[in-house]
Amino acid sequence: MARAPLPGPALSLLSVILLLVGRRGAAGAGGGGGGRGSSVYPAPVVYPHHSRQISWYPRAFLYPHFLTDDEANHLVSLARAELKRSAVADDTSGKSKLSEVRTSSGTFISKGQDPIVAGIEDKIAAWTFLPKENGEDMQVLRYKRGEKYEPHHDFFTDSVNTIRGGHRVATVLLYLTDVAEGGETVFPLAKARKGSHHKDLSECAQKGLAVKPRKGDALLFFNLRPDAETDPSSLHGGCEVIKGEKWSATKWIRVASFDKVYHTPGNCTDNSNSCSQWAALGECTKNPAYMVGTVALPGHCRRSCNVC
Secondary structure: OOOOOOOHHHHHHHHHHHHHHHHHHHHOOOOOOOOOOOOOOOOOOOOHHHOEEEEEOOEEEEEOOOOOHHHHHHHHHHHHOOOEEOOEEOOOOOOEEOOOOEOOEEEEEOOOOOHHHHHHHHHHHHHHOOOHHHEOOEEEEEEOOOOOEEEEOOOOOOOOOOOEOOOEEEEEEEEOOOOOEEOOEEEOOOOOOOOOOOOOOOOHHHHOEEEOOOOOOEEEEEOEOOOOOEOHHHOEEEOOEEEOOEEEEEEEEEOOOOOOEOOOOOOOOOOOOOHHHHHHOOHHHHOHHHHOEOOOOEOOOOOOOOOO
């Protein structure tokens, strides 16, 4: 026997129920951040309640299972064939140099290199509330047994390394593999919370607040304080790997777009008190010869036009 069509209100209610069930199923599929499921092209979705604060000095937050297994494996796969001995930035020239302070191997993955990398970067921007364009290229690192990274700061004390994008305001560490023993990220100067130490941490990790690397987890910490001053307590290091192998990815995030010059090595000032007003009125593009100028003959309002 044929059934009569549902009344209008009942049909609307049924549609809402089906829609909610569908959304719950999609969220449970592990595609966007917070699951170890399979995900080829993840949606840039993060869940704030999955992230927990582990320190206020420095400001540090841990997000378990931020990456899916597929995302973590993909980053390792991209980097494996391109690994080179890791270097550190020289404070004088800004160039990379080898140092016994850092004994890992690594390589850089270009921003937006493929849809999976772009999706991970979208998730990082959504979690940190920091613009995607402020991020540097992602660095993937491999630490073999006995390799480590001595405690250091991610902010700079010179003007050379801040020309592009200014200071590194924050760092996101993505753990791409589990580590049998060692390899923790340790903050020697952090004001540790009670119960922050665990029995399964290495001797190195017992010297401060430590995070044990677990595949898919993400660690966010800020290198600058809320007043924009550098934070000495953000000193951190990578403990020696004792058993197994450690893979991680680092995304440094600047205070401004990394694709633009934040300042020039020399003086960068406006020559008129009206520069900011003129820039707001569009004079940087309407009158570039006066406002911006050239390399040989700099303009009068380069700072307000954001070109230095």
